[in-house]
Amino acid sequence: MASIDPYGRAIRDHYLGNRDAPLFDRGGTAKREHPIESFYFGEVTGDSGRQRWRDARLDGPLLDMGAGAGSQALYWQDRFETVAIEVSDNLVETMRDRGVENPLNGDMFALREHFERNRFRSAHAKGTQVQLAGSMDGLRRFLGDLDAVTTADATAILDFHDPTADGAEELLGYRSDPTPGLAYRVIHFEYDGDVGETLLFRLFSPDRLRAAAVGTGWDVAEIDRSENGVHYVASLTAV
Secondary structure (H helix, E strand, O other): OOOOOHHHHHHHHHHOOOOOOEEEEEEEEEEEOOOHHHOOOOOOOOOOOHHHHHHHOOOEEEEEEEEEEEEEEHHHHOOOEEEEEEEOOOHHHHHHHHHOEEEEEEOOOOOOHHOOOOOOOEEEEOOOOHHHHOHHHHHHHHHHHHHHOEEEEEEEEEEEOOOOOOHHHHOOOEEEOOOEEEEEEEEEEEEEEOEEEOOOEEEEEEEHHHHHHOOOOOEEEEEEOOOOEEEEEEEEEOO
């Protein structure tokens, strides 16, 4: 039986200085150590090109979805109102301890349950967790819900992996799909003897993202690819 939240517990233990075991990502028989310090506790500044790209497209009030340990929220809350949500109590507590002003325990796939209509001017999700939508229909539902809690002139920035890019098959837990532009990742986390639930990520190419966005209130305005080409960031505008 899967234990509860080894992922969040490992990150919180790291913050508290109590972590003496690695956090592992596992996909099938392959596993790798998760880089906690660099992923969650590096200082965010406006100096990098990618951060400047994000900053130019986001404004407050902002919803930071799957906010991790809150590094992005700490950066943005000095500029405008920022609400940071996470499903992990461990991560919400860590954000609060680090000084995040509005950390909430919330599910990014149940936004209408947490927020009123037109609550946010922009939204952000870093880390490809949007792909936990699981299917094209799931992605459409998510985008529709995001439209409901954002304003008519909103923007959103979301992270993805492109299964059509060279090297995508090297992603941990990658599973191919015969449907063009789609694939899967199946992974779980392990920490200090605890095994997390299996996570099913649905990988969407930019073309599949554009198709899913039709009729949801969003238009895919820009695609910004990382150097390896597999990871990309999509900028969406409300229509």
